Amino acid sequence: MINDILLYTGSGVIILWGIAHIVPTKNIVDGFGSISEDNKQIITMEWIAEGLTLCFIGILVLLITFSVGSQDVASVIVYWICGMMLVTMAGLSLLTGAKTSIIPIKICPLVKTTVAVLFFLASVL
Numbered sequence: 001m002i003n004d005i006l007l008y009t010g011s012g013v014i015i016l017w018g019i020a021h022i023v024p025t026k027n028i029v030d031g032f033g034s035i036s037e038d039n040k041q042i043i044t045m046e047w048i049a050e051g052l053t054l055c056f057i058g059i060l061v062l063l064i065t066f067s068v069g070s071q072d073v074a075s076v077i078v079y080w081i082c083g084m085m086l087v088t089m090a091g092l093s094l095l096t097g098a099k100t101s102i103i104p105i106k107i108c109p110l111v112k113t114t115v116a117v118l119f120f121l122a123s124v125l
Contacts, residue, residue: 003122007065007079010118011058014086017111018054020104021047053089054112057082061119070122079123086116 025047029040064078090112097105 003070003125004065006118006122006125007061007070010115010122011062011065013058013111013118014054014115015058015062017108017115018051018056018058021051021054025051050089053085057085076123079119083116083119083123086112086119090116 025044028047029043032039032043035043060078061082064072064075068075070076070079090109093105093112094109098109100106
């Protein structure tokens with residue numbers, strides 16, 4: 001029971017964090033000022049790709065938990081893989097975006113790591 005709560009909470013948080021990446025994309029790109037159209041397209045693509053990846057991770061965990069339960073071997077593998085991906089993304093964010101002065105980007109590694117920990121904990125409880 002507690003593991004399901006951890007999984008659903010982590011999934012909800014990471015889906016919302018993914019949406020929070022996608023929604024302000026235009027403002028983020030505009031914040032770079034006068035840059036080439038190619039650079040605007042690349043930043044837009046990368047910003048949306050991260051948001052979609054975060055949403056995908058959350059939805060995948062939700063779907064496998066709902067469909068086969070949290071104790072299934074396949075579920076545990078999914079939780080670990082998703083957790084590892086979040087830790088990897090957190091590391092990338094820590095080495096890059098977290099060095100900026102933008103508060104939401106600074107806390108991004110913390111959000112991703114926290115959700116990964118929720119997934120890992122849920123898989124062993």
